[in-house]
Amino acid sequence: MAISKVVANAQEACAGIESGMTLMLGGFGLCGIPENSIKQLVNLGVTNLTCISNNAGVDDFGLGLLLQGRQIKKMISSYVGENDEFERQMLSGELEVDLIPQGSLAERCRAGGAGIPAFFTPAGYGTEVGEGKETRDFNGKPHILETALTADYAIVKAWKGDTAGNLIFKATARNFNPMMAMAGTITVAEVEELVPLGELNPNEIHTPGIFVQRIFQGTGYEKRIEQRTVRTRG
Amino acid sequence: MAISKVVANAQEACAGIESGMTLMLGGFGLCGIPENSIKQLVNLGVTNLTCISNNAGVDDFGLGLLLQGRQIKKMISSYVGENDEFERQMLSGELEVDLIPQGSLAERCRAGGAGIPAFFTPAGYGTEVGEGKETRDFNGKPHILETALTADYAIVKAWKGDTAGNLIFKATARNFNPMMAMAGTITVAEVEELVPLGELNPNEIHTPGIFVQRIFQGTGYEKRIEQRTVRTRG
Amino acid sequence: MLDKNGIAKRIAQELQDGFYVNLGIGIPTLVANYIPEGIDVEFQSENGILGMGPFPFEGDEDPDLINAGKQTITAMPGAVYFDSATSFAMIRGQHVQLTVLGAMEVAQNGDIANWKIPGRMVKGMGGAMDLVASAENIIVAMMHTNKRGESKLLPACSLPLTGVGCVTKVVTNMATLEIKDNAFHLLERAPGVTVEEIQAATAGKLVLPAGEVPEMSL
Amino acid sequence: MLDKNGIAKRIAQELQDGFYVNLGIGIPTLVANYIPEGIDVEFQSENGILGMGPFPFEGDEDPDLINAGKQTITAMPGAVYFDSATSFAMIRGQHVQLTVLGAMEVAQNGDIANWKIPGRMVKGMGGAMDLVASAENIIVAMMHTNKRGESKLLPACSLPLTGVGCVTKVVTNMATLEIKDNAFHLLERAPGVTVEEIQAATAGKLVLPAGEVPEMSL
Numbered sequence: 001m002a003i004s005k006v007v008a009n010a011q012e013a014c015a016g017i018e019s020g021m022t023l024m025l026g027g028f029g030l031c032g033i034p035e036n037s038i039k040q041l042v043n044l045g046v047t048n049l050t051c052i053s054n055n056a057g058v059d060d061f062g063l064g065l066l067l068q069g070r071q072i073k074k075m076i077s078s079y080v081g082e083n084d085e086f087e088r089q090m091l092s093g094e095l096e097v098d099l100i101p102q103g104s105l106a107e108r109c110r111a112g113g114a115g116i117p118a119f120f121t122p123a124g125y126g127t128e129v130g131e132g133k134e135t136r137d138f139n140g141k142p143h144i145l146e147t148a149l150t151a152d153y154a155i156v157k158a159w160k161g162d163t164a165g166n167l168i169f170k171a172t173a174r175n176f177n178p179m180m181a182m183a184g185t186i187t188v189a190e191v192e193e194l195v196p197l198g199e200l201n202p203n204e205i206h207t208p209g210i211f212v213q214r215i216f217q218g219t220g221y222e223k224r225i226e227q228r229t230v231r232t233r234g
Numbered sequence: 235m236a237i238s239k240v241v242a243n244a245q246e247a248c249a250g251i252e253s254g255m256t257l258m259l260g261g262f263g264l265c266g267i268p269e270n271s272i273k274q275l276v277n278l279g280v281t282n283l284t285c286i287s288n289n290a291g292v293d294d295f296g297l298g299l300l301l302q303g304r305q306i307k308k309m310i311s312s313y314v315g316e317n318d319e320f321e322r323q324m325l326s327g328e329l330e331v332d333l334i335p336q337g338s339l340a341e342r343c344r345a346g347g348a349g350i351p352a353f354f355t356p357a358g359y360g361t362e363v364g365e366g367k368e369t370r371d372f373n374g375k376p377h378i379l380e381t382a383l384t385a386d387y388a389i390v391k392a393w394k395g396d397t398a399g400n401l402i403f404k405a406t407a408r409n410f411n412p413m414m415a416m417a418g419t420i421t422v423a424e425v426e427e428l429v430p431l432g433e434l435n436p437n438e439i440h441t442p443g444i445f446v447q448r449i450f451q452g453t454g455y456e457k458r459i460e461q462r463t464v465r466t467r468g
Numbered sequence: 469m470l471d472k473n474g475i476a477k478r479i480a481q482e483l484q485d486g487f488y489v490n491l492g493i494g495i496p497t498l499v500a501n502y503i504p505e506g507i508d509v510e511f512q513s514e515n516g517i518l519g520m521g522p523f524p525f526e527g528d529e530d531p532d533l534i535n536a537g538k539q540t541i542t543a544m545p546g547a548v549y550f551d552s553a554t555s556f557a558m559i560r561g562q563h564v565q566l567t568v569l570g571a572m573e574v575a576q577n578g579d580i581a582n583w584k585i586p587g588r589m590v591k592g593m594g595g596a597m598d599l600v601a602s603a604e605n606i607i608v609a610m611m612h613t614n615k616r617g618e619s620k621l622l623p624a625c626s627l628p629l630t631g632v633g634c635v636t637k638v639v640t641n642m643a644t645l646e647i648k649d650n651a652f653h654l655l656e657r658a659p660g661v662t663v664e665e666i667q668a669a670t671a672g673k674l675v676l677p678a679g680e681v682p683e684m685s686l
Numbered sequence: 687m688l689d690k691n692g693i694a695k696r697i698a699q700e701l702q703d704g705f706y707v708n709l710g711i712g713i714p715t716l717v718a719n720y721i722p723e724g725i726d727v728e729f730q731s732e733n734g735i736l737g738m739g740p741f742p743f744e745g746d747e748d749p750d751l752i753n754a755g756k757q758t759i760t761a762m763p764g765a766v767y768f769d770s771a772t773s774f775a776m777i778r779g780q781h782v783q784l785t786v787l788g789a790m791e792v793a794q795n796g797d798i799a800n801w802k803i804p805g806r807m808v809k810g811m812g813g814a815m816d817l818v819a820s821a822e823n824i825i826v827a828m829m830h831t832n833k834r835g836e837s838k839l840l841p842a843c844s845l846p847l848t849g850v851g852c853v854t855k856v857v858t859n860m861a862t863l864e865i866k867d868n869a870f871h872l873l874e875r876a877p878g879v880t881v882e883e884i885q886a887a888t889a890g891k892l893v894l895p896a897g898e899v900p901e902m903s904l
Contacts, residue, residue, distance in 0.1 A: 001726045001762075002728055002737055002763065002764030002765075003703075003704050003706075003726045003727070003728055004726070028515045028516070028534070028536075028538075029515075029534065029538040030531075030538070031515070031531065031532060031534050031538070032532065054552070077592060078592050078593060078594050078595070079591060079592035079593070079594035080590070080591060080592050081591030081592065082538070087590060087591075090590055091587070091590065097590070099590075099592045099593060101593055101595070101596075101597035101598045101601075102514060102552065102556065102593070102594050102597075102598060103514075103552075103555075103556025103559060103560055103595060103598030104556075104597075104598065105552075106551070106552035106553040106555070106556055107348075107350070107553055107556060109553075110553045110775070111353070112779075113775060113779045113781075114341075114771075114774070114775030114778055114779045115355070115356065115775070115777075115778030115779040115780060116341070116353050116354060116355060116778065117354050117372035117373065117377055118353065118354045118370075118372065119345070119353035119354070120350060120351050120352045120353070121349070121560065122349065122560070122601035122602055123560065123597045123598040123601040123602070124597050124601065125601060125631075125632065126579075126629060126631065126632035126633075127597060127628065127629045127630060127631065127632070128628050128629075129593075129597060138351035138352065138381075139351065143351055147372075159532075162764060163764070164728075164737070164764035166764065166766050168437070169437075169549075169551075170532045171436075171437065171516075171517070171530065171532040171533040171549050172516045172517050172532065172533055172534055172535075172549060173531075173532040174549055174550065174551050175515055175516050175551060175552050176551070176552045177551070178551040178553075179551060179552065179553050182775060182779060182781075197763045197764040198763030198764060202405075202735075202737070202761055202765045202766045202767050203402070203403075203404065203405065203438075203767055204437075204438045205766040205767075205768075206551070208736050208768055208772070208776070209728075209736070209764065209766065210706050210728070210730070210736055210781045210782070211776075211781060223531035223532070224531070225529060225531045225534075225540060226534075226538040227534070227537060227538045227539040227540065228540055229523045229539035229540050229541075230523050230524055230525060230526040230527075230529060230540065231522055231523045231526075232525075232526065233525050233526070235508045235544075236508065236510055236519055236544060236545065236547075237485075237488075237508045237509070237510055238508070262733045262734070262752070262754075262756075262770070263733075263752065263756040264749075264756070265733070265749065265750060265752050265756070288770070311810060312810050312811060312812050312813070313809060313810035313811070313812035314808070314809060314810050315809030315810065316756070321809075324808055325805070325808065331808070333808075333810045333811060335811055335813070335814075335815035335816045335819075336732065336770065336774065336811070336812050336813040336815075336816060337732075337773075337774025337777060337778055337813060337815075337816030338774075338815075338816065340769070340770035340771040340773070340774055341774060343771075344557070344771045346561075347557060347561045347563075348553075348556070348557035348560055348561045349557070349559075349560030349561040349562060349602055350560065355778065355816075355819075356778070356819035356820055357778065357815045357816040357819040357820070358815050358819065359819060359849075359850065360797075360847060360849065360850035360851075361815060361847045361850070362847075363811075363815060393750075396546060397546070398519070398546035400546065400548050403767075403769075404750045405748065405750040405751040405761070405767050406731075406733050406734045406735050406750065406751055406752055406753075406767060407749075407750040408734055408767055408768065408769050409733055409734050409769060409770050410769070410770045411769070412769040412771075413769060413770065413771050416557060416561060416563075431545045432545030432546060434548075436517075436519070436543055436547045436548045436549050437549055439548040439549075439550075440769070442518050442548040442550055442554070442558070443518070443546070444488050444510070444512070444518055444558055444563045444564070445558075445563060457749035457750070458749070459747060459749045459752075459758060460752075460756040461752070461755060461756045461757040461758065462747055462758055463741045463757035463758050464741050464742055464743060464744040464745075464746075464747060464758065465740055465741045465742070465743060465744075466743075466744070467743050467744070
């Protein structure tokens with residue numbers, strides 16, 4: 001019998017999250033973010049968090065909610081351009097920020113989950129990102145050594161999941177979620193639809209359940225669109 | 235319009251493969267091996283090949299066919315226990331062999347395809363595999379530096395593929411195929427079923443077509459089973 | 469003098485059959501509107517799609533289907549979705565043949581700065597550092613001068629760098645320039661722009677061709 | 687004295703609810719037949735399946751569905767397939783809670799040799815080096831002595847190593863032993879085996895408990 005990872009809700013899923021912890025949160029912009037769990041983090045009122053997430057949400061949604069409540073001490077992200085409160089806290093020095101090239105962020109999370117403590121990448125060589133990091137040439141091209149990232153809790157959002165924690169993501173809502181799922185000491189997955197064991201095709205699963213410790217079906221997904229861009233019908 | 239990668243057959247797909255080249259060949263044992271392309275390599279009669287493949291086939295199937303014809307100069311593999319001719323050529327010194335831990339082999343292929351020139355892994359530390367390699371402690375644990383692998387041609391086998399080179403593998407026939415597909419200067423994919431553009435669900439594709447340069451529908455798959463193990467009906 | 473669409477149209481001439489292309493936010497995004505006839509290219513967006521299509525019709529927006537600029541998009545037949553690690557495996561592994569990016573500054577040695585104005589603008593580099601460090605064919609699409617009329621083609625970048633020695637070509641509202649041998653080599657003038665105007669607007673070392681400077685044909 | 691199935695049965699007692707388990711080729715594979723009641727475990731096979739089930743009924747074999755020993759298998763409900771890089775991400779990233787392996791030699795410091803006999807047997811390490819370098823909980827399942835009657839529990843391995851200082855427990859046909867402080871600590875005797883017999887068959891440093899050595903309960 002497969003190992004069950006099911007918990008009742010965001011409250012149970014986020015049990016044990018404490019102030020000062022390091023969290024990974026999946027999503028790209030507001031796409032594929034764990035909405036239910038973020039609300040629960042607001043409810044918990046935990047502070048001094050280090051959050052690893054590609055973006056920081058917008059002022060009133062996503063990780064912006066945690067920024068409003070001053071719950072985040074440090075952000076590790078690649079792009080934070082859509083959040084005025086973020087920029088204000090960062091420029092005023094209230095918020096520590098570690099900006100990382102997007103590909104290095106993704107690969108560092110994967111490395112953390114895959115037991116690869118460090119790897120070489122060309123990204124960031126010769127820039128602020130490379131300062132203080134080991135440099136080495138491979139095939140005549142300079143690279144820098146980047147180290148793995150892990151988290152006390154990784155919180156991800158999937159489209160479908162089964163009771164064993166197997167996850168399937170939808171379209172570009174996949175983004176950082178699979179790598180972060182690998183890198184959490186405890187990985188929480190919230191899904192739009194929780195299905196019984198055996199309902200997912202084992203060939204089509206993106207994140208194997210071995211990486212997931214807790215899973216629940218979320219409610220009331222808002223799925224806010226940041227840049228609604230359309231064309232007119234001809 | 236998506237970029238078409240379709241060629242007619244193994245002959246066209248293997249055009250340009252020359253003696254002395256480095257090839258990657260997908261598969262685990264005889265499971266998920268590019269049967270049509272291997273036969274074409276026999277027909278081409280190319281020699282002095284360096285073959286990167288987890289196994290070396292059996293005496294009369296898979297890469298064993300190339301060994302029989304003395305077409306391989308060097309094998310880079312993790313396990314070669316099922317092939318007497320391999321062992322004979324290796325022990326007699328006719329065949330160069332580089333044995334690599336299976337996880338390092340998989341990761342080195344992925345790294346080659348992903349532009350990661352080197353990474354640290356604990357596998358092989360303190361063994362012959364680690365000899366002469368850079369060692370470094372991370373979190374108090376020793377690791378060795380492993381470098382990326384690439385190939386002139388990577389030859390993989392998938393279950394379904396579309397004209398854009400997108401691939402879906404079946405069950406455990408996936409194995410090394412996706413990473414090798416990433417690491418070939420030219421990647422050849424043979425598939426059991428070649429389908430029109432748009433027929434594969436973009437959420438279910440294992441290998442994006444960007445990694446594949448040539449695709450064709452193979453014929454006459456034998457899919458030999460190495461260890462037929464069954465239980466009796468109760 | 470070109471407008472943004474004109475720059476995009478000129479860059480679209482760089483597309484070749486079979487190219488996988490990554491288009492940055494802003495002017496680069498517009499390049500997709502000008503794919504030459506008879507050419508098959510596929511657009512990669514680093515948030516996880518290959519085979520990106522045009523914006524959806526109103527009412528067809530899917531919040532789970534966006535591009536790297538967070539805009540709602542569609543998927544073409546043959547499209548594929550993937551995670552961020554795989555996406556940058558494509559980029560870092562040089563499987564993408566052409567990268568088009570905006571920039572705040574480009575230097576005559578190919579350095580590019582486009583992610584940070586110290587003490588003022590701190591948006592982050594997103595995927596730009598991976599793109600410029602990896603791609604072999606990087607075209608910058610930008611205005612030749614900034615809002616204060618100052619040249620963006622410089623002897624050296626003054627802003628924090630995004631990448632070093634990586635830009636191969638620059639297309640601006642005024643000109644097409646190739647970067648090599650530590651200089652901007654003028655290839656084409658935009659319609660109605662004189663060589664003298666380009667010289668005046670280029671702070672970095674500008675090399676003129678032996679003969680006439682042709683006007684872009686758009 | 688235990689047979690192979692007995693060894694497997696004893697090791698199955700080490701399974702805990704919620705464990706992901708990797709079973710090596712040979713005796714370890716048999717462990718799956720003795721999962722204790724009321725315990726949910728999942729078996730990972732490094733060629734790319736989690737949720738491995740029993741062998742198929744005759745006629746149901748699928749050549750595309752095998753385990754790391756190249757045997758035809760089945761998949762349990764909730765199973766998942768993945769590529770080799772992901773498989774070893776699970777292993778190297780310590781997401782697998784228990785690894786059971788065969789061995790040719792085990793040393794009192796936890797070193798293991800199981801992949802090569804120089805000049806004679808050259809099969810390769812397969813996934814064993816990744817497994818032993820990564821797992822925190824490694825049990826070796828093997829006969830206490832080799833075919834020539836020589837101890838396989840040694841002061842130091844004589845064969846090329848697979849991993850260093852990694853084995854935590856050994857279950858043989860004669861005994862259960864824990865490895866710590868550079869010694870084999872005798873935990874249990876196999877039914878009908880005396881401490882003296884175990885002492886005689888163990889070349890490495892053997893530490894006996896203060897009191898009686900309990901017999902395994904199987």
